[in-house]
Amino acid sequence: MLRGYKSIYNGNQALFVIDGVPVDNTSVNSANQMSGGGYDYGSPASDINPDDIESITVLKGAGATALYGSRGGNGVILVTTKKGKKGLGITVNSTETWSQMDKSTFPKYQNQYGAGYGQFYNDPSGYFFYFDVNGDGKPDLVTPTTEDASFGAKFDPSLMVYQWDAFDKTSPNFGKATPWVAAKNGPATFFRSPISTNESILITNNTDQGDFKLGYTNSVDRGIIPNSSITKNQIEFGADHNITSKLTVGAHMNYFRTDGIGRGGTGYDGTNSDNRNVLTNFREWWETNVDVRELKQAYQRNQANTTWNMADPQDGDYSAIFWNNPYWVTEHNYETDARNRYIGDVHASYKPTNWLTFTGSVSLDTYSELDEERYDVTSIGVPYYSRFNNDYAETNYNLLANVDKNLGHDFNLKALLGTNIRRDYFNNIYASTNGGLIVPGVYSLSNSLVTPLAPTENDQFWEVNGLFAGATLSWKNMITLDGTIRRDQSSTLPKANNTYYYPSVSAGFVFSQLLKDWTWLSYAKLRASYAEVGNDAPVYQTLDTYNINSPFGSAPQTALSNVKKNNELRPERTRSSEIGLELSFLDNRLGFDGTYYNGLTFDEILPVNVSSATGYTNEYLNAGSVRNKGVEISLLGTPVRTQNFSWNIRVNWSRNVNKVESLYTDGSGNEAKNLELGSFQNGESINAPLGGSLGTIEGSDYTYLNGQKVVQANGQYQLTATNNHVIGNTNPDWIGGVNNEFRYKNFSFSFLIDVRKGGSVFSQDMAYGLATGLYPETVYNNDLGNPVRNSLADGGGFIRPGVTANGQPNTKRIAADNYTAFGYVYLPDRAFIYDASFVKLREALIGYTLPQSVVSKLGPVKGVTLQVIGHNLWIIYKNLPYSDPEESLSAGNLQGIQEGAYPAVRSISFNLKATF
Amino acid sequence: MKKKAIILGIAAATMLSACKKDLTSLNVNPKNPSSVPSYTLFTGAEHSLANTMTSSNVNLNIFRLIEQQWEETTYTDESNYNLKSRAIPDNVWNAFYSNVLVNLEQAKKVIPTDVTDAAQQKNEIAIADILQVYTYYYLVTTYGNIPYSQALDITKPFPKFDDQKTVYYDLLTRLDNDIAALKANASGASYGAADVIYGGDPTSWQLFANSFKLKMGITIAGYDNAKAQSEVESAVSTANGNTGVFTSNSQNAMFTYLSATPNTNPIWVDLVQSGRQDFVANSTLIKLLQPGNGIPSDPRLPYCFTVNNAGVYAGGAPGANVSFGGNSKPSGPLLVSGSIGKITNPDFPADLLDYPEVEFNLAEAAARGYNVGGTAASHYDAGVLASEEFWGVSPSAAAAYLAQPNVAFATAFNPAAPTTVLTPLQKIALQEYLALYNRGWDAWILTRRLNYPVLVAPPTAQSAFPVRFTYPVNEQEVNVTNYNQAAAAIGGDAVTTRLFWEVQ
Known part of the structure; x- marks a missing residue:
């Protein structure tokens, strides 16, 4: 994210452009995952091999949008891959990476008290389960295995307790009481310190006839969680050929194969599947007497979900009540994903004269991926297997005319006229077993305990046609004036409103040209710009549709969508201006670059929260405006520069202030005061409150009297009755x-x-x-x-x-x-x-x-x-x-x-x- | 060169004109329809309503816990009246308005366009309206003032809240109109199999509407006795072709779930399928069903609860952390093998309204001097016997139970507080509370209305006993002006604000 949240709902991610090809970075993570739960499938931009990157240019302002369209409104990250120098070149690159958990980012556990929530159980102390284990007719102390907390009895090595392993038939401690002490090997033991590899070879040849490139990369990234890795194979090929001195044609093709296994589950996700993320277990619900190494051995001995969190050892129910064995989770309840991706283009450029170039290109980014999730029999809750087949394609057709002409001695004109057609296509299908699995460890839809429901399908088309022009006029390398305009027509807006224009203007003034006497000043430039960006709506938000739910027996069921669509949506708009100063002193040994920007996104297309008494929870409206203003400063210094030794310092500093200036108002003047973006496990939420920052955290608070927290007669704090109090802001200063x-x-x-x-x-x-x-x-x-x-x-x-x-x-x-x-x-x-x-x-x-x-x-x-x-x-x-x-x-x-x-x-x- | 430039220009123009096809048509979702048959909306809404009323999910329906039928084992927040962490007021509101009411409203709009038979149209609209009245009843008795006259209208994204009494009385008028429509078209067709409860039978729905009218009348008896009396008496009347109210358990409004996911009873999902062990019996209810001290246990006990690990019935103390093994569980062989109840079976039906409750309402009406035929005692007896029958108890065992001094109307006392002399209404309330086992929401209305039986305040409770829900956070934040007016009008948006019919 560059320069703050501009859009309340839509992505604020910058657009990636690799060698001129815009590439998809849409995360397939579900909405559910974003508010916690499900696996983090990462984002497709991570396919790019870092070893192949020659340079990265970040375009932050809205000015990048003439060429790249609305998607450039959040900034553009231009990636240029390696080209190779004159002549044949072969580069071999090998990287071995050793990873380890940063211990300061993992819990320290107290080591004085063990399992339990308090004195709630049936032995005389109240801390233990109490029943006869060894058959001597007398009740014994048993760990409260159901209790996923460590508020139990104080550790005491002389206290002998039947712990979870006393009920595991293969354990050396089976049937034995063991001393009541803190575990030797806590949850940190679970994480491994893997070695990852990345090997690549790149062959380039650059001649007068053109250039050529062939590369192969293999990388294996192993995670610190057992059974997790991401393997990538990439082949790239590119060639340009100069047919004549005026005509060049070329093509690039990149093939990526990505195989993931064991990506981490995230957060909480409701029905018993919290277990997909072992960290919720380790950080939130754990018994400090449980030794993780012993859990590992138990899993390895039994190849079963032998858990510390046994449901009812007294009644012989040793299954998991809330938490599976973490090794069972990583070895049986893992996801896999595979993606075949092609990114490429064909292009031609024709230079009829030295000041005019025509370029035409067709580029394609397409992938198909399969994400599979598993949850094996004997895990708590409902075992399942699901598969998500996702196809994506983006095609861009571009035609550009470039002019670069000196007008007399002092003037230079660069001009651009172009057109772009972008077609996006998403097609995916999600299918899952229903009600459980018949046979353990078999992950197929046919292994569904109950007849599977119809899969969920999604089929989306999106087309934006753009036409753009720009001109840059410069005078004596001192003054530069630039203007662009773009017209887009988008399929996702209603017909009457689907065409929109957005201009930009900028000016640069290299005033050091006037100060040549000041020899200590190497370079000084003042720049200012103003840009507008129009943006379209998400797909399928103009026409109301019904949801067809799975039938009740033979009775079909349907329902209105909870989100009201809107056939009067208009394009959303951003207006931003910025001013910047670049200075460089003492033969470029000291540099300064500062920018102030101020942008307003308005008419934002939002699924606003309405009163659900309307029958809808959200309605798509042009509502809301968000202002981002901020300062970015870079300082560059070269304290030492000699033949053999140099020292460069670069300091970056930025501050962004974000404010929700308006939300929406109905016809009679009622104005919503907040827009909730997501709510979480404890009732806390992330919000866009009117007058506040996007990213405001709301939740329950203390109540205060003269700034002091109010305590009730029972010694507990008096809390607010509701969860809509501002308690934090996620934006940094x-x-x-x-x-x-x-x-x-x-x-x-x-x-x-x-x-x-x-x-x-x-x-x-x-x-x-x-x-x-x-x-x-x-x-x-x-x-x-x-x-x-x-x-x-x-x-x-x-x-x-x-x-x-x-x-x-x-x-x-x-x-x-x-x-x-x-x-x-x-x-x-x-x-x-x-x-x-x-x-x-x-x-x-x-x-x-x-x-x-x-x-x-x-x-x-x-x-x-x-x-x-x-x-x-x-x-x-x-x-x-x-x-x-x-x-x-x-x-x-x-x-x-x-x-x-x-x-x-x-x-x-x-x-x-x-x-x- | 010029020629080439022209060619390129033409190419550009061609490229753009090639896309002159209707861009807007790309934005029509091929996978979701823009119109559907009305009966499919009805089935979905009825199913959703049954789920909401029956659910034991701690994010939605926590009334079994608040009413101390059940108790949570380890995670005891809701048993201690924590409504806010899980945004329960928001979830209930959304479930009723945006899953049930709006789809019934839409069905009513579509029926005139896709049902051709005039009588069938009228019946279907009346039945959908009855379910809307039913849903609004729970909304208005849960929150107080609610959006009503401007509700279900997206052109008013910030609807005003209507006075709770005005809403309530209008619901009664709507019921009368629905009853009249069903009566006039009793031989007409209706939803058929799309109605899971009554197969679309207009007469059954008329019985339901009258029985519900009886309930709505009794609910306001403490506040507006005259209105209550006239509503109750007209509901039970069998004059002029009126069906009157339920007269047997066979007429109960049961939404029968299927044994296959995802159409199972949500209790099975939470208690059996999940593998979790979150809920056990509450000691408040166990003490009433199993009084001890020489008083025989209620024969419903094994149908309601299982025994614990030690083979006896035991309940967890309200609000406390209690063990799963050491306490009774909701009865059913899938949760505890050998238990004879059906509550935790996947196909256990949702009970939206039943005959035992009707009899207790009639008993109360008689006790209040309304002309409903029979006496308070006769309806009380019928209510007790009907409830025993409902749970599967044999007639002889039920009769023996009714003959117990603590149960017989003349001598009934509360075994948990035997020395207290009960008023007739308290006697009725005590047995109705038992009959409303597993229907926590209705038990909540009962105990708020008659203040009996008295529940135990959990020592760890996070607030006083909630006599209403606070308004959803979403209303507070987006429907600000109307929310503030409503909160002021009802006497403050607190869980302790009494609603108009909760007369002390």
């Missing part, structure tokens, strides 16, 4: 980065530090994990010097800071001997909002290029480079405990909620590149 690069002869060393200041994140993981007593925060000595978990009678408990209803300090001590003390139970959502600031050592690199004197002795070898690259090496500073504040449920507008967050991964790569 500013973000920045500092990159230092040193070169000494053939060595290079650089490191990048990223900083984010402000913004908030809601942690469901803390809301639950503090309740279930997993974290050290729930074990301490209280103001009386006693363990807080002691009973009140034993001097435990604590006093919630705050005042009573009449303003007196609260003195009521409450018990902390069960799960209600620290977590979500009696605390508002506000209590689990954390500052998302961080300082990270994002990347460090050491490189060495073999000196030419050595290379020349290596026969055909032309160059050898060695690099050691570290990624995400160190989170230097953060406020969110046990997690990476950047971790999120999904890309998209719903950021700032952590539910079952994955730990961050640090990695070190060794890269060897040889050219021949």
